[in-house]
Amino acid sequence: MTDSVPQHISVMLNESVDYLVTDKNGVYVDGTFGRGGHSRLILSRLESGKLLGFDKDPVAIEYGEALHKEDSRFQIVQESFANMFNPIERLLDSAGRVDGVLMDLGVSSPQLDDAQRGFSFMNDGPLDMRMNPDEGISAAEWVARVDEKDLADVMYQYGEERFSRRIAKAICEYRSHTPITTTLQFAKIIAEANPAWEKGKNPATRAFQGIRIFINNELGDLETGLEVAANSLKVGGRLVVISFHSLEDRIVKRFMKLKSKGPEIPRYLPIQNAHLNVKFKSIGRANKPSKEEVAGNVRSRSAVMRVLERTGD
Structure with a gap:
């Protein structure tokens, strides 16, 4: 593990965890561990609760393993959040149901700033780009x-x-x-x-x-991961997603709208909302970083956070 590159500043840190953690003894998932900013704050809000982190990046996994040594309530898996269901069930003994899932999408600051990872067009390195x-x-x-x-x-x-x-x-x-x-x-x-x-x-x-x-199949993983995450929630559990460009946010917005309102039904059909068996609701509107956060971290300027809550089985 190395600290030779700038560290990741978690975007909308407090706001996202405020929405996510509703039970201090609950079971949570950080689908994009990164350098653990969100995970550490989540753990600070828990008592007997548990947290499972996911990340593809081997360097992120090193940070996750270090956090596990500090706090046994946390475990880390090197895997895409699109494949979170089986590890949840196996490692957290929660029958695949959790109180919340957080997804902080896109590439992290350390990945961008480390030229050897091949994401940066500002500093020379091998053209890699793999997470x-x-x-x-x-x-x-x-x-x-x-x-x-x-x-x-x-x-x-x-x-x-x-x-x-x-x-x-x-x-x-x-x-x-x-x-x-x-x-x-x-x-x-x-x-x-x-x-x-x-x-x-x-x-x-x-x-x-x-x-x-x-x-990195980012949009494919996102579409699959959203469905898996929503299906993994307990009643009252929340899915919190932070996206950074229009393609991601469009997918998240469309997914949450469909889950919370059901499919579009032609007006002439005698079907009421109660017949659609909707099991989710959107919480609030799209959230954006404060002016103060953007001033302190310019990379947060395009962030959009959306929240979905499971309301029924």
């Missing part, structure tokens, strides 16, 4: 062999990069004579192919985001 470097293929391996159209589609769909086709063409032309292996090399190709730089934003931002999301 778990021991699984799957790196971004460099994928970029070396992906079809031009598929590359463009990933940048457009997951990064919302409007010049994705132009950028993909430039990448494919470059790789035809020179391997693309580092982040700054890749960012330079993208920047030179991008004809309209956004003010205050690195021209490689959207392309890097799209490829990172694809490499």
Whole structure:
């Protein structure tokens, strides 16, 4: 475990844990442990309660194992939150039902700031981007062999990069004579192919985001994880999700709306809300960081927090 890179500042820390912890003797899940900011605060609110953390990142797991040594109420699993059900049932002896699940989505500050992880377009390092470097293929391996159209589609769909086709063409032309292996090399190709730089934003931002999301199956894991988390809640249990870009938040918002209101029913059908057997309700509106938090941590500026509560079986 190393402290050589800047530490992660947990976004909307107090607000999220305030919503999450409703029973000091309850069973909770931190689906995105990171460096344990949320987990430590959750544990401070518990008495005989338990907490299970999940993370793909091996460095995060080291921090989680250290926390377990400090506090036996906590356990950590190296796994995506999309696969949380079986560990909950096995490790917490809770029949798969918990009092709350927290998901703090996206990439963490240490991952961004450690150039060797390959997420950063500001500092040079190997073009990797995997949250778990021991699984799957790196971004460099994928970029070396992906079809031009598929590359463009990933940048457009997951990064919302409007010049994705132009950028993909430039990448494919470059790789035809020179391997693309580092982040700054890749960012330079993208920047030179991008004809309209956004003010205050690195021209490689959207392309890097799209490829990172694809490499780590972030949206697929999110869709699965939301369903697993909601189904794992006890009555009265809450799902708290913090997202950082529109694609994530759109999925979370749509999921919680469907769970709390049920499917859209044509007006002419004689079906009332009571017939839909809705088992969830949304708690409050979308929450955003305070001005003070954004001033102290600029990376929190795009965060949106949404809360869903289970109301019935």
